Amino acid sequence: MNRTPDSQRHLVRISSAPEDLAGLSTLLAAAGSAVGDVPALLELAKAAAAAAPNPGEGRTAFLWEILASVTAVDVAAGRAIEPHLDASAILAQAAGQAAIAGWDCPDFDDVPFDGAWGVFAAEAAGLRLKAQPADGCFLLHGSKPWCSLAAQLDHAVVTAHLDDGTRAAFAVDLHAPGVSFDDPQWTSRGLTEIPSGTVHFDAVPAVPLGDSGWYYRRPGFAWGGMGVAACWLGGAVAVARGFRDSLLKAAGGGREPDQLALAHLGEIDRMLTALTGYLARTAARIDAGELADTGAWSEALRVRGAVATAVERIQTLVSQNLGPGPLAFDEVYGKRMADLSLYIRQHHAMRDDAQLGALTLKGDDPW
Structure with missing residues (x-):
């Protein structure tokens, strides 16, 4: 129905x-x-x-x-x-931002936004990507982990370490000579079509985007993190709608939902209604210029934490109510649950809460 x-x-x-x-x-x-x-x-x-x-x-x-x-x-x-x-x-x-001192690369405005792009900013032990000056521009040397779909993309924004120990963002052509891709050892049952692997760069030209540290200082870093949370929310809504539809289908067959199922559906409704309202207010604040400074990251941590917690709770409630049947026999449901479980692990759970707690302790809170 x-x-x-x-x-x-x-x-x-x-x-x-x-x-x-x-x-x-x-x-x-x-x-x-x-x-x-x-x-x-x-x-x-x-x-x-x-x-x-x-x-x-x-x-x-x-x-x-x-x-x-x-x-x-x-x-x-x-x-x-x-x-x-x-x-x-x-x-x-990046338009109008100060560049890294001394660079003489092609202007980033000349980088065509065609093809498919990725954003590779993850770090991993034992892997390091360096940006080294060369003829007034920069060359990338080293390896970058967790590069989803890299071999099938055309360009990427990547972060790399500078000689002074800071990091900066660069636009790079993934078809350029010197770029190579590990075959991802992707055994995940979730997001099977979005494998993440390591990309190697051997003297690959790169165009800097902003100056050292700009990528992380900009409010857009927090805004992008909240965009990921919007994706998580969409997955949770789909799980919730599927649960509601399954209850309606059962009722149509003469099996009315019991009090537990109704209570869980009511809890899911409360969570999703609160989250959509929260995201609506946060989006309005971004557009009003209220989250254009360092406070944006605190808000991103709140948004991401609230959505990730709700996603896990909704998945738990729905899977407990529906049991093993749809996980075993419903391809769409099983894929959605596996994909979403992996996707929300981009949230660092208690470590992100600890980061938020440290900011709160400094007085960065709305209450």
Whole structure:
């Protein structure tokens, strides 16, 4: 029993007018057709970039609605489009920023935003990517871990270490000579089509984006982190809607939901309603310029923590109620649960809460 047309049942509304969201139907239909097809997912990312605003430009809620709605169709689709949209925002935010002293590289404005982009900023023990000056520009040397879909992308924003011990962001052509890819040893049962592996750079030219440390100082770093949380929210909404639909189907067959099922559905409703309201207010604050300083990161930690906690709680409630059946026999449900479980591990749980607690102790709190 569907309460909305198939073309719109994956829409996740945060605050935009329903008529504005209705225009996403074509994008969501494409997401449904692209499930499991990586080239199609990357084409979807480019189509999403054409429709999506950058955060902080007055329509942040709509950006998050795109991310959430695509993820509600398929978690891997959301995971594929989010870094491409983030790269678009990073390049836009770099406009007018001071460059690393002494560089004489091609202007980053000349970097064409075509093809598919990734954002590679993770670090891992034993791996280090360095940016070293060469002929007034920079060459990348070393390795970068956790580079999702790298071998199938065209460009990436990567972070690298400078000689002074700081880090900076660079735009790099992943087809350039000197770029090589490890075959990812990806045994995950979640996000099977989005493998992450290590990329090696051997004297690869790179265009700096901003000066040393700019990538992490900019409020857009926090805004991008909240965009990932919007994806998590979309996955949780899909799990919740599937649970509701299963209860309706059972009731139609004469098996009414018991008090526990109804109580759990009510708890899920409370969590999702609170989260969408929270994201709506946060998006409005970003667009109003209220989260354009260091306080943006505290808010990002709150948003990400609140969404990740709700996702795990919703998954627990639904799996306890539905039992092993759908995990064993429902491909869409099983894929969604596995994909979402891996995706939210980008949240560092208590370590992120500890970081937020340290900021709170310094007085960075709204209460």
